[in-house]
Amino acid sequence: MAISGLPADNRESSPYTGYTREHWEAAADGLLRAAWRWATPGGALLDLPGPPSASGSRSDGLEGYARTFLAAAFRVAGADGKDPYGLLDRYADGLAAGTRTPGRDDAESWPVIRDLHVQGQPMVESASVALGLRLTRPWLWDRLDSGVQDRAEEWLRGALRHVPSPNNWYLFPFTVAGFLESVGRGDAETARARRRGLDLLESWYRGQGWYADGDGRSFDHYNGWALHLYPVLDAHLAGATGPAGREPRAPHGDRLHAHLDSFSLLFGADGAPLYFGRSLTYRFAAAAAVGLGAVTGHTPLPPGTSRRLLSGSLRYFLDRGAVGADGLLSLGWHGAHAATLQPYSGPASPYWASKAFVCLLAPAGHPLWTATEEAAPGEREDRVLALPGPGLLVQATRADGIVRLHNHGSDHVGPDQAESAADEDPLYARQAYSTRTGPTARGNPPDNHLAVVVAGVRSARRRIHPLGAGHGDGWGWAASWHRPVFTGATPSVPGLRVDSVTVVRGRHELRAHRVQGAPAGSRVEQTGWATGPDEPVRSALHPLHGWDTQDEARAPAGTAFTPWARVPRLTAEAEGTALYAALATLTAEPGPEPGQPAAAVTEASADAGVDGGVIEVRWADDGSRTRIAFGPVAVEHLPPSGPRGCLAD
Secondary structure, X not given: OOOOOOOOOOOXXXXXXXXXXXXXXXXXXXXXXXXXOOEOOOOXXXXXXXXXXXXXXXXXXXXXXXXXXXXXXXXXXXXXXXXXXXXXXHHHHHHHHHOOOOOOOOOOOOOOOOOHHHHOHHHHXXXXXXXXXXXXXXXXXXXXXXXXXXXXXXXXXXXXXXXXXXXXXXXXXXXXXXXXXXXXXXXXXXXXXXXHHHHHHHHHEOOOOOXXXXXXXXXXXXXXXXXXXXXXXXXXXXXXXXXXXXXXXXXXXXXXXXXXXXXXXXXOOOOOEOOOOOOHHHHHHHHHHHHHHHHHOOOOOXXXXXXXXXXXXXXXXXXXXXXXXXXXXXXXXXXXXXXXXXXXXXXXXXXXXXXXXXXXXXOOOOHHHXXXXXXXXXXXXXXXXXXXXXXXXEEEEOXXXXXXXXXXXXXXXXXXXXXXXXXXXHHHHOOEEEOOOOOOOOOXXXXXXXXXXXXXXXXEOOOOEEEEEEEEOOXXXXXXXXXXXXXXXXXXXXXXXXXXXXXXXXXXXXXXXXXXXXXXEEEEEEEOOOEOOOOOOEEEEEEEEOOOEEEEEEEOOOOOOOOOEEEEEEEEEEXXXXXXXXXXXXXXXXXXXXXXXXXXXXXXXXXXOOOOOEEEEEEOOOOOEEEEEEOOEEEEEEOOOOOOXXXXX
């Protein structure tokens, strides 16, 4: 059901979504009311119904307190302390009860904070507690008994004294330390935690506003809702209370500005964020960076565009069953969906979505709320954008409002991790993701995948090595290579390697591969987008070179968007070195077979003996040509006649 108490749509101010600031306040109020029904008598734990996470039910109860506290803090701070439902009194009581005897097995006590592999999840929640206290300091912290303040500090300091996960987790002690320093409780320990967090963040920056989530190549929604949010909000809060209200100069605001220049393209016309990466049950938290940019001024977006993205994302989920009959956010995407989850997902995990309510820090008179909504970037025209740093290629089509992300750089494989096929993650391993489709589940045929099949075993794509990315006028490309890995007794094949290039133009995706070192008797498979029989969105895959057969695989477990899916598939024999090319489409345009790729290309040729292998196609609409060379990778888009141009390598 939708949250009760939402105001009527306001299509004059918000012609795209109908939502205003009052809708955001009502959404926060409704989610908090429903969650507090499950609070312990002292209010220290919110034990929402559902199966426990890997961290256990007590940690899950703390998660319920901490994540809803963040929503309440944004709600009250954005209203300049007005708290008509007495939320802060409840959280103050819960803080006192939870920190009285941490670690005790009773009705209220919070778990103590330990190292990642011992009892680490409370460290995550400590950041939300600290940020909530910092946001509401005049109305909560400053009114606490000194004994409660001391106990809360001692519990929070556990985050400074234990080992985080080697990724965005280092920003949790950073955030805790920022709060402690803001209330006059800083020392060498807090300074060390803040310096460590910022030093690591600096080492993870890859350009164009994108951070890796740790030392590897993990690029996903954690960029917005963690890696940008914590340092930029920290600086904003410090600036608001610092000398003369000045915000300390740091690169993080400029990086958020750069991030939003590309990230703002990753929302569909229906409001959906891109379905890509882990923790997707956090849903509209994906829009947190948009709200933060509007609040702090670190954004390239007009206020009306920011609100269109924010409210579009919130409404997308509220209209599609994210909130159940009990008023709670479910574990999943639209509704409940097990394949969206991770072992750390517990009943209160979806309330990380509270971060989207950062937009309420913009008061009612702020341009974010007074400007008329404007079209999102992807709604104005077709867009193609290459991001060489993370190795991503964005493709947005205005006619159907679909955004696609072609993945040639994000793998979520740590630098010290083995490339095990058993650990393949559908949320990172696929060649492409979109705002209208999800990857197929484990155990079903993989969508958007190039597999080498050896002795009947299909290969997995694990560590991705980028080979470049670029774009021109209306087209773009990205490339990578990977070493296929297998389950079973033989995890890898010596000398086996796959080089892959994606070229996009309009709705079309040219997918080209060079397979090297394939043993005799091998086969290769290329799959396309997974779609359901009752969906308006359609998928097609057309062979251009190297493919023998064409059929359709069935995925009975479906995706986050459909309970049952079909996947177009091409297959061919492989031995030694071979080149393959296909044209894929995903479209929701109406009409007879829109986007069928067969007519989009008039010629396709390949030569394995030139430049490490060359594939060239001629486009039907204007006679232009695309030439892909594999050794080394170089991509050209050539006019119908005349000298070569638009070289990108």
